[in-house]
Amino acid sequence: MNHPIPDTDLDEDNDFSPACQPAETLRLSVPIDLAGLRLDAALAKMLPDYSRSRIAGWIKDGEVLCNGQPASPKTKLIGGEQLAVNIQPSQETQAYTPEAMPLDIVYEDDSVLVLNKPAGLVVHPAAGNWTGTLLNGLLAHAPELSQVPRAGIVHRLDKDTSGLMVVAKTLPAQNHLVQQLQSRSVKRIYRAIADGIVPFDGKIETQIGRD
Numbered sequence: 001m002n003h004p005i006p007d008t009d010l011d012e013d014n015d016f017s018p019a020c021q022p023a024e025t026l027r028l029s030v031p032i033d034l035a036g037l038r039l040d041a042a043l044a045k046m047l048p049d050y051s052r053s054r055i056a057g058w059i060k061d062g063e064v065l066c067n068g069q070p071a072s073p074k075t076k077l078i079g080g081e082q083l084a085v086n087i088q089p090s091q092e093t094q095a096y097t098p099e100a101m102p103l104d105i106v107y108e109d110d111s112v113l114v115l116n117k118p119a120g121l122v123v124h125p126a127a128g129n130w131t132g133t134l135l136n137g138l139l140a141h142a143p144e145l146s147q148v149p150r151a152g153i154v155h156r157l158d159k160d161t162s163g164l165m166v167v168a169k170t171l172p173a174q175n176h177l178v179q180q181l182q183s184r185s186v187k188r189i190y191r192a193i194a195d196g197i198v199p200f201d202g203k204i205e206t207q208i209g210r211d
Contacts, residue, residue, distance in 0.1 A: 024087045024149045027175060031182055032079035039066060040073035043085070046182060049150065063088060087149045096125055098140035099132060105141075106164070111173040113142070113152075117165050123156045134165075142169060154178055 026047075034042045043055045043064070055064075062070045063086040066077075104116040122129040125136070135151045145151040145167070152168040154177045168174035180186045 024171065026085045026087055026149065026178070028083045028085065028178070028182075030077050030079050030081040030083060035077060035079035037077055038073060039064070039071050039075040039077060042077050043083070046083075047085070049153075049156075058085065058088060096135065096139070097131075098143065099136035100140045101132070101137040103134075103137055103141055111168070111170055112177070113167050113169060114164055115167065117157050117162060119160050119162045122159050123165075124150075124153065138167060145169060147171075148174055150174075154181060 028046055030042060030046075034045060037045075040052070040056055040059060043059075044052045047055060056073055058064050059071065059073045064071060065084040066075060066081050068082075068084075104118070105113055106116055107114040117123070117134060122133045123135065125131070125133050135153060138145050138151050138153070148168060148171055152174055153165070154168060154174060155165065157163050157165060166177060168177050
């Protein structure tokens with residue numbers, strides 16, 4: 001069975017970073033297909049694991065530079081701009097702690113690790129699941145992930161979904177993975193099991209994303 005690298009699908013209202021993580025600077029290049037969008041709208045698409053309100057706050061506080069200069073949320077982009085975003089951890093993230101747990105790691109080197117997430121495991125702490133998450137387990141397995149924003153997690157699988165996840169162990173690796181997800185150079189394959197016998201053959205193609 002193929003284990004896909006899934007699209008980023010983090011909850012908009014549940015931002016997260018490793019425990020006691022200071023601000024980190026994420027450097028991004030604006031994709032040409034986002035030309036014409038405002039800075040705040042473009043960043044919401046480029047950083048889907050952070051809420052729009054949090055991104056807007058960073059821009060307002062001067063934590064986002066466009067080509068080295070502070071910018072307004074209304075700044076229109078033409079594509080190719082170089083953005084520097086100071087990722088500020090939220091208050092809730094200061095409570096995140098390492099928790100030892102079994103992890104099905106299928107590959108690991110100095111830059112990345114790939115693990116098979118089982119169904120039933122929540123990826124990151126949020127209301128109702130502040131402990132026992134994959135993020136907590138990653139911090140216990142590789143303490144150096146406390147130096148990487150979001151403990152190196154660049155995408156998510158839902159709680160009841162199993163499959164492979166890629167985790168960056170360094171900030172450069174995280175930046176590269178984020179850029180690959182943005183450029184869609186990473187192939188994602190989703191598989192589902194139907195309950196019962198499907199009476200016909202067919203193919204469904206549609207966009208899946210946050211409203």
